[in-house]
Amino acid sequence: MSGFRLERQWRGWFVAGPDGTPVTGVYGSRDLALVRMGELQDLAESAGQRMRRACMCCGVSFQSAGIHNRLCPECRTGTPVERTPARSHHSPKAGSRA
Numbered sequence: 001m002s003g004f005r006l007e008r009q010w011r012g013w014f015v016a017g018p019d020g021t022p023v024t025g026v027y028g029s030r031d032l033a034l035v036r037m038g039e040l041q042d043l044a045e046s047a048g049q050r051m052r053r054a055c056m057c058c059g060v061s062f063q064s065a066g067i068h069n070r071l072c073p074e075c076r077t078g079t080p081v082e083r084t085p086a087r088s089h090h091s092p093k094a095g096s097r098a
């Protein structure tokens with residue numbers, strides 16, 4: 001489901017993207033346009049799969065920016081996935097012997 005669709009024009013057929021703008025030229029044959037649409041869909045789907053990676057650090061699946069990008073945004077920026085609760089820096093030791 002990449003959102004490509006076949007559009008009719010007075011001269012023939014063309015493939016339109018999700019926003020309705022033509023992404024191919026006009027084909028005289030509907031079959032040719034269909035084949036081209038299939039190619040574009042395959043391309044879009046395989047590109048989408050490539051972009052999806054498991055983080056090397058925590059294993060979470062995330063949207064990768066490219067082959068060099070193997071860490072999820074949280075690991076890359078150093079933000080822990082499980083954030084320490086804010087009240088943990090209120091040390092229980094300090095107040096226990098009053």
Ligand SMILES: [Zn+2]
Nearest residue numbers: 055058072075
């Ligand atoms: Zn991670």
